[in-house]
Amino acid sequence: MARGCGMKMKISKTVYINTMGCQMNVVDTEQIEKILSTIGYERTLSLDTADLIIANTCAIREKAQQKAFSFLGRLAGLKKRKAGLIVSIGGCVAQQEGERILKRMPYVDLVFGTDAICRLPEMVQQIEVEKCRVIDVETTTSVNEFENGIALHNHREAAKFVTIMQGCDNYCTYCVVPYVRGREKSRASGKIIKEIRELAKSGVREVTLLGQNVNSYGKKEGLCTFAELLRQVNEIEGILRIRFTTSHPKDLSDDLIGAFHSVEKLCDHVHLPIQSGSNAVLKRMNRKYTREEYLTKVDRLRQACPGIAISSDIIVGFPGETEDDFLDTLDLIKLAGYNSLFTFNYSDRPNAPAAAFPNKVHPAEQKARLQSVLSLQESITTQKNSELVGSTAQILVEGKSKKQRLNDVNPNGQAIQWSGRTSTNKVVNFIRNDHEGPGDELLPGKLVHVEIEKALAHSLWGKLVEAEPFGLKGKKYYAA
Ligand code: SAH
Ligand code: SF4
Ligand code: F3S
Numbered sequence: 203m204a205r206g207c208g209m210k211m212k213i214s215k216t217v218y219i220n221t222m223g224c225q226m227n228v229v230d231t232e233q234i235e236k237i238l239s240t241i242g243y244e245r246t247l248s249l250d251t252a253d254l255i256i257a258n259t260c261a262i263r264e265k266a267q268q269k270a271f272s273f274l275g276r277l278a279g280l281k282k283r284k285a286g287l288i289v290s291i292g293g294c295v296a297q298q299e300g301e302r303i304l305k306r307m308p309y310v311d312l313v314f315g316t317d318a319i320c321r322l323p324e325m326v327q328q329i330e331v332e333k334c335r336v337i338d339v340e341t342t343t344s345v346n347e348f349e350n351g352i353a354l355h356n357h358r359e360a361a362k363f364v365t366i367m368q369g370c371d372n373y374c375t376y377c378v379v380p381y382v383r384g385r386e387k388s389r390a391s392g393k394i395i396k397e398i399r400e401l402a403k404s405g406v407r408e409v410t411l412l413g414q415n416v417n418s419y420g421k422k423e424g425l426c427t428f429a430e431l432l433r434q435v436n437e438i439e440g441i442l443r444i445r446f447t448t449s450h451p452k453d454l455s456d457d458l459i460g461a462f463h464s465v466e467k468l469c470d471h472v473h474l475p476i477q478s479g480s481n482a483v484l485k486r487m488n489r490k491y492t493r494e495e496y497l498t499k500v501d502r503l504r505q506a507c508p509g510i511a512i513s514s515d516i517i518v519g520f521p522g523e524t525e526d527d528f529l530d531t532l533d534l535i536k537l538a539g540y541n542s543l544f545t546f547n548y549s550d551r552p553n554a555p556a557a558a559f560p561n562k563v564h565p566a567e568q569k570a571r572l573q574s575v576l577s578l579q580e581s582i583t584t585q586k587n588s589e590l591v592g593s594t595a596q597i598l599v600e601g602k603s604k605k606q607r608l609n610d611v612n613p614n615g616q617a618i619q620w621s622g623r624t625s626t627n628k629v630v631n632f633i634r635n636d637h638e639g640p641g642d643e644l645l646p647g648k649l650v651h652v653e654i655e656k657a658l659a660h661s662l663w664g665k666l667v668e669a670e671p672f673g674l675k676g677k678k679y680y681a682a
Pocket of ligand 3: 260
């Protein structure tokens with residue numbers, strides 16, 4: 203496809219990007235999209251017609267890695283049929299496996315690691331011209347800055363992730379992240395604030411500050427504390443909500459706990475992964491806190507912000523986890539009263555020390571334990587959600603509901619299902635009739651009041667009671 207571009211005719215090619223894994227990869231995909239646009243690539247959702255295909259992969263568990271390889275495997279046939287197609291793998295599996303991928307998959311043209319995104323244009327152009335295979339899995343100790351990152355943010359989205367730090371120094375014994383994302387490094391606060399100001403100007407209303415352990419933001423570099431950074435973001439005009447993820451319980455400071463009380467725009471939600479409720483297991487995981495210390499922090503969070511929602515991650519079947527250890531985990535889940543939980547079967551990872559730990563838990567036992575955690579949490583979540591029926595919640599509207607997007611017929615004059623989140627991070631879907639206000643397209647990015655009518659397994663259902671205007675002044679401004 204040829205496209206007019208000023209005086210020159212620029213050949214436009216297309217790139218298909220499959221993003222797997224965590225929010226780090228979501229942000230990386232945005233950077234990939236942006237940087238490839240400088241050499242004429244446009245993002246496409248059509249795998250069959252793409253000129254360049256990128257798998258942006260995750261290595262956190264064996265299953266995630268298999269998913270990456272099975273996606274790549276499906277491209278072998280496509281590559282045969284389509285001359286000139288460039289097949290590429292990036293992200294954490296690329297960083298971890300490097301050369302082995304080129305050996306194992308002859309149809310892969312490019313392997314690039316998590317620190318190599320800024321060099322993508324040269325690599326892709328080299329492949330285009332020389333028809334060669336390229337690998338770049340070099341790591342850097344300095345933070346990757348994408349100064350022009352904001353250019354991409356022009357498509358209007360209400361909520362965005364902003365990377366504040368990269369890498370991790372914690373070396374939990376099960377985890378691959380320190381090996382695939384390198385050492386912890388923080389971005390200068392001035393650059394973060396500048397990026398968020400630009401986002402706010404382009405219509406973004408909520409930012410999630412992203413890092414593997416945001417609580418240790420800036421410590422190495424002698425920058426401001428994370429709580430101070432939150433206070434600075436709080437001052438940015440146009441931003442209505444601030445979230446962050448992930449915070450390591452060992453580094454959750456009193457200053458940060460206090461921020462849930464004093465920083466007006468900070469949402470009433472914290473993701474605080476415990477991993478296990480057994481002190482013996484926590485020790486072998488190298489988590490550096492006990493269940494008692496963790497629960498004390500949970501209490502303090504609730505004192506600072508009584509309505510706070512807390513979510514967590516749990517790994518079941520860590521090597522050597524006994525039945526008693528597991529019962530401690532179930533007990534902790536009840537004591538913490540989580541609003542939601544992400545539960546994982548332990549998975550051996552290359553490089554991670556726990557892969558060599560003895561007394562592996564049998565997969566059938568792992569499965570049974572996973573099931574017990576899931577059903578316990580389901581009953582807690584259901585109970586907590588049902589308590590919200592009848593209350594009014596403040597929602598930041600993010601867009602049409604998933605159901606509406608899937609059957610996007612948008613019947614003229616009929617009600618449209620919208621979707622947003624409470625401050626406590628619960629998804630709320632609601633209907634808004636045409637007569638209730640100006641054009642529907644005005645809703646995303648707005649704070650509205652919704653009365654909760656029904657609690658479903660993973661979301662709430664409500665009725666719009668108040669759209670704009672919405673006052674934020676001087677008070678914490680949400681419910682639910
Ligand atoms: N930095 C974040 C975690 C990132 S990984 C933190 O410390 O909280 C997301 C989650 O994946 C982890 O919290 C953990 O629960 C899970 N996880 C990591 N490695 C795993 C492994 N080898 N097996 C199973 N789950 C794992
Ligand atoms: Fe992995 Fe632990 Fe770092 Fe989280 S804090 S990324 S679990 S090593
Ligand atoms: Fe994220 Fe997976 Fe990499 S969880 S940091 S994409 S290993």
